[in-house]
Structures are given as C-alpha cells and as structure tokens.
Amino acid sequence: MTKNRPLVHFFKLIFIVSILLLFCFPQTTLLQTTSVEYICAGTDYETPVYIIKTNYKEPTIMIVAGTHGNEKAGIKAAEYLKDNLRIERGTLIIIPKANILACEENVRCFPPEINLNRVYPGNPQGNSVEKLSYEIFSLMKKYDIALLVDLHESIEFYRKNPKNYGQTVVIDSSDDYLFKLSSFLVEEMNKSIIEDGNKYQVLGKPVKGSTAYSAHHQLGIPALTFETCRKLPLSFRIEEQIKFVKIILSKWNMLAVQR
Numbered sequence: 001m002t003k004n005r006p007l008v009h010f011f012k013l014i015f016i017v018s019i020l021l022l023f024c025f026p027q028t029t030l031l032q033t034t035s036v037e038y039i040c041a042g043t044d045y046e047t048p049v050y051i052i053k054t055n056y057k058e059p060t061i062m063i064v065a066g067t068h069g070n071e072k073a074g075i076k077a078a079e080y081l082k083d084n085l086r087i088e089r090g091t092l093i094i095i096p097k098a099n100i101l102a103c104e105e106n107v108r109c110f111p112p113e114i115n116l117n118r119v120y121p122g123n124p125q126g127n128s129v130e131k132l133s134y135e136i137f138s139l140m141k142k143y144d145i146a147l148l149v150d151l152h153e154s155i156e157f158y159r160k161n162p163k164n165y166g167q168t169v170v171i172d173s174s175d176d177y178l179f180k181l182s183s184f185l186v187e188e189m190n191k192s193i194i195e196d197g198n199k200y201q202v203l204g205k206p207v208k209g210s211t212a213y214s215a216h217h218q219l220g221i222p223a224l225t226f227e228t229c230r231k232l233p234l235s236f237r238i239e240e241q242i243k244f245v246k247i248i249l250s251k252w253n254m255l256a257v258q259r
C-alpha cells in the first residue's frame with residue numbers, strides 16, 4: 001500500500017492543476033479556429049475571407065461587408081467581429097472588404113462605373129468586378145449557408161427618401177421565413193433606439209444582381225441586407241452593425257457564453 005502513495009499524490013496533483021487551469025482559463029475549453037483564404041488571389045482585387053470554425057460545423061453564417069467601399073460601418077464591424085468574436089458553435093465566414101479597391105479608395109464602386117452589387121452571379125470570363133462577384137458567388141456555393149448577411153450603409157433615411165435604404169433590413173423576396181426573421185431582427189434592434197426617426201424597418205425590395213438577391217434566387221440561401229444611415233454618427237453605426245450580427249448569432253446559439 002505505502003509503495004503506491006507517491007503515485008496517488010501525483011494523480012491528485014494532476015487533478016488539482018487541471019481544475020485550476022479550467023477555472024483560470026475557461027476559454028481554453030472553446031475550440032475556435034480562424035483560417036484565412038483569399039478570393040481573386042494574385043489580382044488587384046485579392047481580398048481575405050476569414051473562416052471561423054468550431055467543433056460543431058453547423059450552422060454556417062456568412063457576413064459580407066465592403067461591397068461598397070465608402071460604407072465604413074459595416075467594414076469596421078466585420079473587422080471587429082473577426083478579431084473579437086467568440087463562438088462555440090457553427091461556422092462563420094467573414095469578408096470585411098468585398099471590393100477591396102473601393103474600400104482603399106473610400107469610394108462606393110471601383111471602377112466607378114461598375115457596381116459589384118448589380119453584377120451577381122458574376123462571370124469568370126468577364127471584367128474584374130464580374131470575376132470578383134463570381135468568386136464570392138462560388139464561395140457561397142461551397143458552403144451550406146444557413147444565412148447570408150450583407151452589411152451596407154445609405155446616405156439617407158428610407159423614411160425621408162425611399163430611393164435610399166438607410167435604417168432598413170432589406171429582403172429580396174416575399175419569402176415568409178425571411179420576413180419573419182427580419183421582423184424579429186428589426187424588433188430587437190429597435191428596442192434600444194430612442195428616436196422614432198432612427199428606427200429600422202423591413203423592406204421587401206428585390207435588387208436584381210445584388211449579393212443577397214443572387215444568394216437567395218440562384219442558390220436558395222436565406223439572405224438579407226442590413227443598411228444603417230450615414231447621417232448618424234459613425235461610432236453608433238459600427239455598434240449597430242456589430243449588434244445586428246450578434247443578435248443573429250445568438251438566435252442560432254452560436255455566441256460563446258461569457259463564463
């Protein structure tokens with residue numbers, strides 16, 4: 001009996017150290033890995049795609065920002081999320097700067113005459129923006145995407161000028177599931193908006209050739225576009241864009257619980 005005592009002490013020690021490690025570093029129990037791949041690799045439009053994986057593959061949510069380079073809040077939010085988000089379930093695909101040249105030039109479209117959000121599903125033999133669109137479309141096809149979220153901004157409130165989509169969630173069809181989901185998201189977002197004029201609303205306005213339209217109509221992926229209004233302060237808009245994505249991730253039980 002006495003011979004085994006050191007061994008018992010050894011295992012006791014291992015046990016106590018393990019418990020202490022778990023207590024001090026609970027995040028070590030979350031196995032989240034981020035990998036980077038590139039679309040349009042080797043061209044001027046080369047842009048990173050961040051793929052955050054957990055032990056549980058499903059669901060996959062895709063976040064696109066920077067389709068229009070001067071819509072900063074979505075771009076900043078996507079970058080913040082890829083650096084700071086902790087998920088414990090599912091897969092998250094983030095493209096912070098879809099049109100990286102437009103983002104670098106701080107312009108809506110680059111080149112100015114071609115709108116990335118009108119050329120989907122793109123064309124591998126077409127011009128550089130059509131090629132870019134085709135690569136993003138191919139990425140959507142590669143994964144089993146439960147929801148695609150395209151982050152945008154508008155220069156004006158929709159309620160002031162219906163040509164602009166500021167403070168809306170745009171769905172590209174009359175799909176009942178998308179309408180219910182968007183209504184829920186708008187309701188959640190509006191809880192913390194004090195001024196009525198800044199509240200969000202759901203818009204059913206299909207824009208042919210847009211990322212969300214193409215995802216939904218050509219690939220059957222539920223997709224929506226979130227639009228903040230650039231008349232509001234940038235810091236507020238960034239927070240709103242982050243909040244919008246986080247509400248979606250908690251709805252799918254993907255967000256890591258703070259321990």
Ligand SMILES: [Zn+2]
Pocket residue numbers: 067068071152153
């Ligand atoms: Zn836009």
